[in-house]
Amino acid sequence: MNSEDLIAALSRDVRPVPRHALGQRVGLGLGAGVLATLIVVGGWLGYRPDLMFAMHGAVFWIKSIYTISLAICATGATLRLARPDGRVGGWLPLMIVPVLGLAAIAVGELAMTPKGDWLAMWLGHSWKVCSRNVFLLAVPIFAGLLWSFRRLAPTRLALAGMTAGMAAGAWGATLYCLHCPETSALFVLTWYTLGMAAAAVLGAVLGPRLLRW
Amino acid sequence: MLAGLAGDSVAHAALLRALLPPLRSFFRRRLGGREDDVEDLLQETLIAVHQRRATYDPSRPFGAWLFAIARYKLVDTYRRTGRTSARHTALDDMDELPDEFAFAEASDARADLDRLFEDIPEKQAAVLRATRIEGLSTSEAAERLGIGESDVKVSAHRGLKALADRVRDSLR
Numbered sequence: 216m217n218s219e220d221l222i223a224a225l226s227r228d229v230r231p232v233p234r235h236a237l238g239q240r241v242g243l244g245l246g247a248g249v250l251a252t253l254i255v256v257g258g259w260l261g262y263r264p265d266l267m268f269a270m271h272g273a274v275f276w277i278k279s280i281y282t283i284s285l286a287i288c289a290t291g292a293t294l295r296l297a298r299p300d301g302r303v304g305g306w307l308p309l310m311i312v313p314v315l316g317l318a319a320i321a322v323g324e325l326a327m328t329p330k331g332d333w334l335a336m337w338l339g340h341s342w343k344v345c346s347r348n349v350f351l352l353a354v355p356i357f358a359g360l361l362w363s364f365r366r367l368a369p370t371r372l373a374l375a376g377m378t379a380g381m382a383a384g385a386w387g388a389t390l391y392c393l394h395c396p397e398t399s400a401l402f403v404l405t406w407y408t409l410g411m412a413a414a415a416v417l418g419a420v421l422g423p424r425l426l427r428w
Numbered sequence: 429m430l431a432g433l434a435g436d437s438v439a440h441a442a443l444l445r446a447l448l449p450p451l452r453s454f455f456r457r458r459l460g461g462r463e464d465d466v467e468d469l470l471q472e473t474l475i476a477v478h479q480r481r482a483t484y485d486p487s488r489p490f491g492a493w494l495f496a497i498a499r500y501k502l503v504d505t506y507r508r509t510g511r512t513s514a515r516h517t518a519l520d521d522m523d524e525l526p527d528e529f530a531f532a533e534a535s536d537a538r539a540d541l542d543r544l545f546e547d548i549p550e551k552q553a554a555v556l557r558a559t560r561i562e563g564l565s566t567s568e569a570a571e572r573l574g575i576g577e578s579d580v581k582v583s584a585h586r587g588l589k590a591l592a593d594r595v596r597d598s599l600r
Contacts, residue, residue, distance in 0.1 A: 218448055218467070218470060218471060218474065219445075221471050221474060221475070222441050222444045222445055222474065223441065225440075225441075225444060225474065225475065225478040226437045226438075226440050226441035226444065227437070229432060229435055229436070229437040229440045230435060231433065231434050231435030232433045232434075232435075232481055232482045236482035237482050237483055237485075240482065297483060298483045298484075298485060298493070298496075299480075299483060299493055299496035299497045299500060300488065300492045300493050300496035366479065366480060366482060367480065367482075367483055368476065368480040368483045368497060368500070370496055370497075370499070370500040427504065428476065428480070
């Protein structure tokens, strides 16, 4: 086929592209993934029975704000990297802010707890499964983002995969808050972050393979 | 590009056609004589420009977007064919070379001009487009726009002044 025929063929189907098509596309993939994960949390883990009560307490919101702010940063970076000439800009370094914030809270928590209870606080009741659950809950969201990327044009595939994985991990962790009754900042800082980081690493590994176009 | 995004298929085809020469010279310079590969990459790039046009941000330079796609396609080809000599791996970090640059600049400059022209009265913009960009004479412009020759001169003068003020303001 010569280029002239190709251009004619391509020009036959020129659907208008809305102004925020890229954001919509990512939003759709993300939304579908979040919905799937929400169903998984409900069906597999179960929402914590005291959810309504917990939402009146500060702990629930500290956890949520931590994961949501990380999710927003990672999603922002992903949106940037979805363009061929995109640079991550300030989104990645910004992620240090919630981490440091939660670390400060964790330090305060340690200071108020007798040394003998530190280990119990750090491990909580569910340290063995927490990271794994966060990681697994990220999978549907990551799949949704992969679908979004089929029409997008990342040129730094490993980095884009990493931020997409991180976004999936952080949104997954946010939904995990609906199940997880742990209350310690140190616990969240360790095990949630570990799960999210695992999702980011998986994204970085899979990115060059799955995001190619 | 903007008209193509709005769904104008004629403008879209015109854009794709206009991209052929700069893209061809971009690939040709880097593939040194492998004409088949040049044409393959050219077509792949056109398809990507078409399919992934939603990733173009109208507030950013078009040339940078286009050559980011072209460069990605080129690097992807090297990766696939396993050519990894130093000359080729350096492509990732390579910045635009002169003639892509000229093309990018020309398309950006047009976009910038369009933006500036939006800020000044319509008649002045029309006169400036006719006389300074298309290169019509005063009388030709007057005839085309249906206004007097002195009106053309005055509008051009005022338009240039207004543009100069805008540019100066934006630099401040």
